[in-house]
Amino acid sequence: xxxxxxxxxxxxxxxxxxxxxxxxxxxxxxxxxxxxxxxxxxxxxxxxxxxxxxxxxxxxxxxxxxxxxxxxxxxxxxxxxxxxxxxxxxxxxxxxxxxxxxxxxxxxxxxxxxxxxxxxxxxxxxxxxxxxxxxxxxxxxxxxxxxxxxxxxxxxxxxxxxxxxxxxxxxxxxxxxxxxxxxxxxxxxxxxxxxxxxxxxxxxxxxxxxxxxxxxxxxxxxxxxxxxxxxxxxxxxxxxxxxxxxxxxxxxxxxxxxxxxxxxxxxxxxxxxxxxxxxxxxxxxxxxxxxxxxxxxxxxxxxxxxxxxxxxxxxx
Amino acid sequence: xxxxxxxxxxxxxxxxxxxxxxxxxxxxxxxxxxxxxxxxxxxxxxxxxxxxxxxxxxxxxxxxxxxxxxxxxxxxxxxxxxxxxxxxxxxxxxxxxxxxxxxxxxxxxxxxxxxxxxxxxxxxxxxxxxxxxxxxxxxxxxxxxxxxxxxxxxxxxxxxxxxxxxxxxxxxxxxxxxxxxxxxxxxxxxxxxxxxxxxxxxxxxxxxxxxxxxxxxxxxxxxxxxxxxxxxxxxxxxxxxxxxxxxxxxxxxxxxxxxxxxxxxxxxxxxxxx
Numbered sequence: 214x215x216x217x218x219x220x221x222x223x224x225x226x227x228x229x230x231x232x233x234x235x236x237x238x239x240x241x242x243x244x245x246x247x248x249x250x251x252x253x254x255x256x257x258x259x260x261x262x263x264x265x266x267x268x269x270x271x272x273x274x275x276x277x278x279x280x281x282x283x284x285x286x287x288x289x290x291x292x293x294x295x296x297x298x299x300x301x302x303x304x305x306x307x308x309x310x311x312x313x314x315x316x317x318x319x320x321x322x323x324x325x326x327x328x329x330x331x332x333x334x335x336x337x338x339x340x341x342x343x344x345x346x347x348x349x350x351x352x353x354x355x356x357x358x359x360x361x362x363x364x365x366x367x368x369x370x371x372x373x374x375x376x377x378x379x380x381x382x383x384x385x386x387x388x389x390x391x392x393x394x395x396x397x398x399x400x401x402x403x404x405x406x407x408x409x410x411x412x413x414x415x416x417x418x419x420x421x422x423x424x425x426x427x428x429x430x431x432x433x434x435x436x437x438x439x440x441x442x443x444x445x446x447x448x449x450x451x452x453x454x455x456x457x458x459x460x461x462x463x464x465x466x467x468x469x470x471x472x473x474x475x476x477x478x479x480x481x482x483x484x485x486x487x488x489x490x491x492x493x494x495x496x497x498x499x500x501x502x503x504x505x506x507x508x509x510x511x512x513x514x515x516x517x518x519x520x521x522x523x524x525x526x527x528x529x
Numbered sequence: 530x531x532x533x534x535x536x537x538x539x540x541x542x543x544x545x546x547x548x549x550x551x552x553x554x555x556x557x558x559x560x561x562x563x564x565x566x567x568x569x570x571x572x573x574x575x576x577x578x579x580x581x582x583x584x585x586x587x588x589x590x591x592x593x594x595x596x597x598x599x600x601x602x603x604x605x606x607x608x609x610x611x612x613x614x615x616x617x618x619x620x621x622x623x624x625x626x627x628x629x630x631x632x633x634x635x636x637x638x639x640x641x642x643x644x645x646x647x648x649x650x651x652x653x654x655x656x657x658x659x660x661x662x663x664x665x666x667x668x669x670x671x672x673x674x675x676x677x678x679x680x681x682x683x684x685x686x687x688x689x690x691x692x693x694x695x696x697x698x699x700x701x702x703x704x705x706x707x708x709x710x711x712x713x714x715x716x717x718x719x720x721x722x723x724x725x726x727x728x729x730x731x732x733x734x735x736x737x738x739x740x741x742x743x744x745x746x747x748x749x750x751x752x753x754x755x756x757x758x759x760x761x762x763x764x765x766x767x768x769x770x771x772x773x774x775x776x777x778x779x780x781x782x783x784x785x786x787x788x789x790x791x792x793x794x795x796x797x798x799x800x801x802x803x
Contacts, residue, residue, distance in 0.1 A: 404642075404650035404663065411632050411643050417594065418630035422644045422710055423618035424651075432653060 229377045236379055236451050239386035243444040246393050247437030254401055255433040256413030258315035261302065262441050264322030267460035269295040269442025270449040271329055274342040277353040279335070284356035292442045298325075299438030303431045310416075322460075329457040341456035357450050379451070386447050393440055409433060545570040545605055545714050545746050546591070546622065552599035553583070553590045560586040562770030563600070568714065568763075571740060573747045575757040575778075578767035579791050584750045585627055587767070588716050592624045593617045605713065619646070621713035625720065627750075629699040633692030637683060640691050640702060641674035642667070644709035670709075677705045680735060682728065697724040704732065708739070717749035721756055733760050754792070758782065766791060 224230040244262045251259040272291035276282040282290065306317035329336045336342060344352035352358075364381035373380075400406055411419040412426050419426050449455045544567035553561040561583040568574050576584050589595040591602050593614035602610040604622045618624075632640050642648075648670060649655040650663030678684040681701040686694065691702060700723055707715055721729045733756065739745040751757050757764060757778065764781040766774040768790040774781050781787055 400653060400656055403656040404648045404667065405653050405656050407635075407639055407643050408651055410635055410639070414632035414634055415630045417614070418626070418632060419643075420594075420614040421592065421618055421624055421626070421630070422706065423615050423623070423646065424643075425613075425615045 229379070232377045232379045232383050233451075235383050236386055236447070239383065239390050240444050240447045240451065242390045243386070243393060243440055243447070246390070246397055247440040247444075250397060250401070250409075250440075251433055251437045254406065254413060255409045255430055256416075257307070257430055257433065258311060259318050259434070259437065260315050261318030261322040262437065262444075263460045264302070264318070264325045265295050265299060265438040265441025266445035266448060267322070267325045267329060267457075268298045268438075269445030270455045270460070271336055271342070271445075272442075273446055274353040274449060274455045275335060278342060278344075278351070284353065287353075288446060291446070292439050295438045295442035295445070296435045299434045300431055303434040307427060307430050307434070326457050326460050329460070336457070337455075339457065341454045343454040352453075353455075354450050354453055382447065382450055389443060389447070393443075397436075405429075542569050542571075544568060546602070546748065548587075548591060548600065548602040548610075550600040551587060551590055551597060551602060551610070553586050553595055554598045559770050561590060564767065564770065564772050566765050566772050566775060568746060568748045570746055571744050572763050573736060573740060573749070573761045574763040574765060575761035576748055576750045576765050576767065577752070577754075577757055577791065578773075581769075582767040582791075583770040584767050585718055586770075588624060588718055588750070591617075592622065592716060618710065618712075621711075622716065623707045623710045623712035623714075624716040625700075625703045625707050625718055627718040627722075629696070629703050631691040631694060631699040631702055633690065635691055636688050637678070637691050637694070637702060638671070638674055638687040640706050641678065641709050642670045644706045645670040645673065646710055674709060677708055681705045681731070697728060700724050701728065701732065712745060714746045714748065717747065719750050719752065721751060721753055729756075736760075 244266065247265070248259060248262055251257045269291050272294040273284075273287045276287035276290055277284055302318070302321050306314055306321070309317055330339055332338070333340075342353065361378070361381040364384065365376045365378070368376040368380060401409070408419065408424050408426075408429050411422075411424065412429055416426050445460070448459060452459060546568040548567075549565045551561050551564045552559060564583065564587055566576075576587075578584055586595065590597045591609065593609070593612050593616070597610045600610060601608065604617070604620055607620055609617050609620065609622070632643070635643075645666075648663070648666050649659060650667065655663055675684055675687065678687055681704070683694075683698060683702060683705065686698070691699070694702060700720060704715075704717065704720060707717075720732060724732065736747055737760075740747070749761075759778075761778060764774075764776065764778050765772055766781055766784070766787045773790060774784045774787045776784070782792070
């Protein structure tokens with residue numbers, strides 16, 4: 214292999230690197246599941262998935278850091294906020310069809326990001342949110358860190374002598390992916406799912422047969438928002454920061470076919486590989502690594518920072 | 530069948546759909562310009578007129594697909610003008626489309642079962658909380674769907690994607706699907722267009738049977754004068770957005786305004802029933 218500038222590719226053989234990639238793949242698999250419901254099943258071209266993630270992640274961090282919620286309570290509340298945001302977005306924009314709806318969703322997701330970048334007192338602006346100022350033990354992810362340590366303990370008792378710090382997150386994320394896949398499969402196979410497919414094929418035909426298509430599209434959006442919120446939580450736990458640039462709206466999660474049930478699960482590698490494409494991001498490449506409380510885990514992973522930041526970055 | 534028989538079968542003969550002064554404008558053009566018509570309960574009513582007369586636009590307005598610019602319409606006494614299409618369909622007034630809207634990437638059987646009313650499984654809560662009830666209803670619905678598909682000679686393609694059907698089969702599927710909703714009034718936009726004569730006859734027979742057995746009423750747009758004159762008991766003629774004649778087939782055929790606007794003086798249609 215050609216190694217310009219003396220770079221090594223050791224990280225390719227490093228378990229920690231692959232676990233980091235696996236976590237991101239799982240997070241984006243979740244996003245893809247929400248999109249599969251919207252785009253593949255309901256025929257709504259939703260480019261706003263990053264907006265749902267952002268609202269979920271920010272709501273969670275703000276509730277914990279600024280409103281004094283416990284981490285565990287903040288999760289369902291933040292999910293409800295993301296759903297509320299989804300409905301709020303849907304009420305006016307679902308009256309638009311096809312392309313126009315897609316444009317509106319990009320705009321709204323961008324709006325979320327720009328607000329996050331500028332509402333400094335609430336969102337920390339370009340600094341993002343991680344820990345309360347001065348409080349050593351007051352980060353939004355403290356409760357998770359504790360749980361993660363517990364899970365690491367279990368892994369050790371199972372014989373993994375020195376588990377990677379991201380291994381617990383990997384497990385939890387993929388449990389969610391499996392759960393969401395099965396849950397979606399169940400409801401998509403139902404008569405409810407059939408109405409969604411009918412809307413995708415021809416909304417007028419569905420209306421003519423007495424289906425309240427608007428209500429179904431809102432439900433589809435709400436479910437995608439809930440799933441997106443969880444993807445946002447996981448990204449926030451993975452990066453140990455909530456930063457606006459991690460939530461730039463992009464449309465690229467549909468490797469493997471929009472309508473395919475299981476979608477990305479058929480091609481998990483597709484997602485991970487996609488995320489590995491090197492990107493330029495001068496203002497963040499070092500910042501994240503330095504700021505992140507758990508930056509030590511990036512030890513020996515020169516590419517890990519790139520991979521993570523690529524998570525939120527889109528083609529410009 | 531003469532007047533007296535028709536009235537004897539349906540003693541009330543009251544209107545199921547009453548439209549008055551319906552207006553739909555597109556920019557400066559009044560596509561429907563004060564159309565007033567009644568469809569009597571239990572009738573098979575034909576809506577005819579030259580291209581551009583506003584027949585399909587009238588359908589689109591009364592079924593909620595276009596916003597009306599004026600007028601009133603009541604279905605079984607309920608005001609419907611301006612209501613959403615699904616709400617109107619649920620009242621029992623269901624339409625088909627001139628250009629068929631088969632749900633191409635869904636199997637024929639799913640096209641049918643989709644249309645069934647009262648499927649609790651179309652609510653997400655019931656899918657999770659009452660899976661048994663959903664499955665039971667689904668089995669009923671499927672049985673009804675297969676029966677109807679058999680009538681229209683589509684049962685053998687039940688599992689095929691609707692996109693693989695021919696144009697004529699799609700027409701039939703759309704009609705069968707509309708019947709799954711158990712409508713009281715069916716609005717059919719050129720149901721015979723593109724169907725072979727044998728199946729067309731079957732479709733007409735089925736319409737007659739539905740009317741006789743279940744009292745379903747029909748309003749259909751049709752250009753085939755033979756079908757109109759021989760298979761409808763009332764004919765409404767539209768031209769330039771208005772209703773210019775309304776009556777029994779033999780009355781309409783001899784109406785001078787209708788001849789001028791649509792039929793032309795050369796048209797001679799044999800009335801099989803005369």
